[in-house]
Amino acid sequence: MSANRDPMAVAPDSSILEVRDLDAGYGDLQILTDVDLDVGDGEYVTVVGPNGAGKSTVMKSVFGLTVHMGGSIVFQGAPIHEKKPEQIIHEGISYVPQNNNIFSTLTVQENLEMGAYILDEVPKQRLEEVYERFPVLEERKTQRAGSMSGGQRQMVAMGRALMLDPDLLLLDEPSAGLAPDLVDEMFDRIDKINNDGTAILMVEQNAKEALRRCDRGYVLTQGQNSYTDTGEELLADKEVRQQFLGG
Amino acid sequence: MATAQDSGGVFEELSKTLRANPGLVFVLLVAVVLVIDLLARFAGQEIPLFADRTLGGDLSVARFGSLVWEGIVIGLIFGLAGIGLSMTYSILNFANFSHGDLFTTGAFTGWGVALLVAGFGVADATAGYLIFVMDGRGPGPAEVGASIVASPLAILAGVVMAAVATALVALVLDRVVYYPMRDRGGIPLLIASIGVALALRSAIQFVYGSGTRGITDTQGIVVDVRDIIELIFGDVEASGGLLGWVLDASVNLHRTTLVVVAVVLIVALHLMLQRTKLGKAMRAMADNKDLALVTGIPTERVVRWTWILGAGLAGVAGYLYVLERGAMDFNLGWFLLLFIFAAVILGGIGSIYGAIAGGLVIGLVHELSIIWISSDLNAAAAFAIMILVLLYRPDGLFKGVTTA
Numbered sequence: 284m285s286a287n288r289d290p291m292a293v294a295p296d297s298s299i300l301e302v303r304d305l306d307a308g309y310g311d312l313q314i315l316t317d318v319d320l321d322v323g324d325g326e327y328v329t330v331v332g333p334n335g336a337g338k339s340t341v342m343k344s345v346f347g348l349t350v351h352m353g354g355s356i357v358f359q360g361a362p363i364h365e366k367k368p369e370q371i372i373h374e375g376i377s378y379v380p381q382n383n384n385i386f387s388t389l390t391v392q393e394n395l396e397m398g399a400y401i402l403d404e405v406p407k408q409r410l411e412e413v414y415e416r417f418p419v420l421e422e423r424k425t426q427r428a429g430s431m432s433g434g435q436r437q438m439v440a441m442g443r444a445l446m447l448d449p450d451l452l453l454l455d456e457p458s459a460g461l462a463p464d465l466v467d468e469m470f471d472r473i474d475k476i477n478n479d480g481t482a483i484l485m486v487e488q489n490a491k492e493a494l495r496r497c498d499r500g501y502v503l504t505q506g507q508n509s510y511t512d513t514g515e516e517l518l519a520d521k522e523v524r525q526q527f528l529g530g
Numbered sequence: 531m532a533t534a535q536d537s538g539g540v541f542e543e544l545s546k547t548l549r550a551n552p553g554l555v556f557v558l559l560v561a562v563v564l565v566i567d568l569l570a571r572f573a574g575q576e577i578p579l580f581a582d583r584t585l586g587g588d589l590s591v592a593r594f595g596s597l598v599w600e601g602i603v604i605g606l607i608f609g610l611a612g613i614g615l616s617m618t619y620s621i622l623n624f625a626n627f628s629h630g631d632l633f634t635t636g637a638f639t640g641w642g643v644a645l646l647v648a649g650f651g652v653a654d655a656t657a658g659y660l661i662f663v664m665d666g667r668g669p670g671p672a673e674v675g676a677s678i679v680a681s682p683l684a685i686l687a688g689v690v691m692a693a694v695a696t697a698l699v700a701l702v703l704d705r706v707v708y709y710p711m712r713d714r715g716g717i718p719l720l721i722a723s724i725g726v727a728l729a730l731r732s733a734i735q736f737v738y739g740s741g742t743r744g745i746t747d748t749q750g751i752v753v754d755v756r757d758i759i760e761l762i763f764g765d766v767e768a769s770g771g772l773l774g775w776v777l778d779a780s781v782n783l784h785r786t787t788l789v790v791v792a793v794v795l796i797v798a799l800h801l802m803l804q805r806t807k808l809g810k811a812m813r814a815m816a817d818n819k820d821l822a823l824v825t826g827i828p829t830e831r832v833v834r835w836t837w838i839l840g841a842g843l844a845g846v847a848g849y850l851y852v853l854e855r856g857a858m859d860f861n862l863g864w865f866l867l868l869f870i871f872a873a874v875i876l877g878g879i880g881s882i883y884g885a886i887a888g889g890l891v892i893g894l895v896h897e898l899s900i901i902w903i904s905s906d907l908n909a910a911a912a913f914a915i916m917i918l919v920l921l922y923r924p925d926g927l928f929k930g931v932t933t934a
Contacts, residue, residue: 346824348824368823368824368826369823369826369827369828369829372824372825372826373826378824380820380821380824383818383820383821384821385818385821386813386814386817386818386821386822387817387818388813388816388817389810389813389814389817393810393813393814396807396810397810397811397814397822397825397827398825400807400811400825400826400827401826443825
């Protein structure tokens with residue numbers, strides 16, 4: 284590996300999320316070993332890698348959904364690796380799971396209201412902003428979320444996560460299960476969310492597109508960091524291309 | 531499917547359905563025969579069939595109406611009790627076999643308080659005698675006067691107590707038994723709940739004794755509709771026609787109380803689930819527990835409210851059941867548990883609207899089947915209908931149609 288493969292080499296000046304030497308897994312099974320990862324303020328970071336590398340586990344660990352076995356996760360100066368999801372959401376992180384990420388028997392609007400559950404009242408202005416971002420959700424706000432198309436469901440899921448105006452948005456495979464012509468639209472929406480100031484940590488199966496769009500990428504193999512660099516550099520890297528991007 | 535749009539589409543569709551489900555032909559045939567038979571009975575006609583079997587007979591429309599009314603009354607009890615069973619199933623993920631004994635808990639605690647209030651100052655009726663629901667020797671129901679006519683406040687105090695006490699019992703049971711094994715899955719919890727059911731029933735038997743006792747005073751509870759209307763609106767001049775028929779009917783005020791309280795509670799629960807933040811959170815958690823957790827919904831608090839509402843409603847159902855029935859014993863809920871389960875499964879387990887619809891179907895079949903078969907078999911008729919419906923709609927009437 285060349286010198287700039289040091290995980291810290293291209294770390295941002297001011298990180299809002301700092302993962303250091305993280306060991307984590309499920310039950311007794313350790314999946315992640317010594318994972319280091321940074322997300323800067325307003326940065327767009329993706330994690331790519333082969334199936335079973337532990338990409339989703341990184342994200343779940345940040346959100347307190349795995350068993351913490353070592354190392355630290357610090358968000359905006361406060362350690363969060365011993366906190367539970369319902370506490371972490373108060374810190375300014377929202378998470379969009381890959382599957383079953385909507386309340387399908389609730390209406391679209393109720394889904395969004397649930398996103399702001401931890402607030403005393405539904406923030407009207409925030410709701411308007413989400414509807415502005417996803418106009419189709421406003422048109423269908425009284426419709427049951429489960430009756431919507433795949434792309435629209437993904438919007439409900441993201442809208443729900445954006446209701447708290449998070450500083451960091453965790454997206455687990457947002458393009459999974461979407462028809463090919465909808466994938467580009469989805470990535471455009473994520474760009475837009477990021478441009479409006481929300482930092483993004485995304486796990487993607489569609490590595491080429493994800494690396495093209497992001498500020499920085501991490502390549503994860505067998506539960507460990509292999510490389511990190513800007514998305515462009517990773518895309519251009521011969522080794523990465525051969526191993527993960529199909530040449 | 532396209533052929534259904536052609537001429538005679540309805541018949542074609544029907545014949546296709548029947549060819550796919552030959553059993554349905556038999557079901558339809560039975561339904562047609564029963565309707566003909568019912569009409570013949572209304573007309574007082576007897577149609578010889580074979581041997582000494584006949585169709586038709588004698589059944590007044592008034593008697594039919596009162597059977598329907600009784601079916602609705604008992605159906606509301608099944609539905610009210612079933613709501614809690616359905617809620618604990620969808621939010622806590624297990625079939626709670628102790629639900630029937632929560633029903634009994636509500637009946638005993640509620641009536642203890644109702645009798646205490648109603649029997650205040652009655653000679654020989656000590657507080658202990660009343661609060662333990664008239665176990666042993668002492669004044670009878672008529673002397674205590676526990677009826678909606680003699681002491682309406684006592685009856686309503688009993689409703690409140692039944693809800694509060696049963697909810698408290700459920701919260702304690704959750705903390706002691708179910709909470710420590712929350713993540714163990716449905717089967718261990720189900721088995722634990724059978725244990726809880728037996729323990730709770732024995733505790734009730736220990737505290738209140740095992741005798742069957744008459745509770746309510748039925749004097750003056752059957753009144754003419756005309757009297758009630760005149761009490762509210764002043765004199766009414768009407769006879770003949772539909773209005774006259776309604777005015778000439780008489781109602782049992784205990785049944786009426788049951789129906790009013792049950793409907794009020796069901797409407798209140800509906801509004802709570804649809805309009806309030808907590809209600810929406812309960813539906814969200816019933817829908818998708820994992821997502822509720824990452825959304826920041828306080829799942830343990832939702833679970834507590836699930837117990838409070840579900841057990842409270844079961845307790846009130848038990849209390850109201852005794853109001854209608856007049857007597858009770860410690861086996862009350864245990865014997866009804868199967869009906870409550872049948873109502874919930876028929877309606878689509880997890881749906882509270884399904885529980886109510888299922889309860890009404892089971893209740894109506896239970897009562898109306900008396901027209902055709904011995905009343906010893908009416909429970910069998912109710913379960914047969916349940917099985918029949920599930921054969922053609924395996925997820926129940928309401929599954930996936932509506933929320934929570």
